[in-house]
Amino acid sequence: MEMILVYTTFPDRETARRIVRGLVERGIIACANLREHEAIYPENGEVKETKEVGALLKTEVSKWKELKEEIRRLHPYKTPLLMRIDVDRVNHEYVEWMKKVLG
Structure with a gap:
């Protein structure tokens, strides 16, 4: 599995939580950090x-591809930021957990 991080922004916490929670529930992302x-x-x-x-997804x-499409569909901004960050290294245990979560 090749892990990536995707950074995006939302206008408020409620919107961020609603969209991110749906992405987790549908197995598109493993988890997210909101700040x-x-x-x-x-x-x-x-x-x-x-x-x-x-939001760091x-x-x-x-x-x-599916993540970009869903964020574009659900996001309230006309032009949401969709920044993909390729992960060079990550600990094995985390990758194994992500495999289980994402199926």
């Missing part, structure tokens, strides 16, 4: 500062 943070970005000619929730490379 509230500040976002600073340009919008309509001005710099905005807002709070959002970052843990899954396997074979689930990447």
Whole structure:
């Protein structure tokens, strides 16, 4: 199994939890870490500062396409961030746990 991390953001904790929980329930991701943070970005000619929730999703490379499609379908942002991070090394025990969780 080839593990990947996928990073995305959500406008609030409730949205993040709802979408991430569904991804876990459907076996698309093994688990996720959610963390509230500040976002600073340009919008309509001005710099905005807002709070959002970052999500680090843990899954396997074979689930990447399905994960992207589901996030695009469910996400409230017009252009959600979908950043795939290929994992070079991870402990064997964690990989074995992910295999069981993801089937």
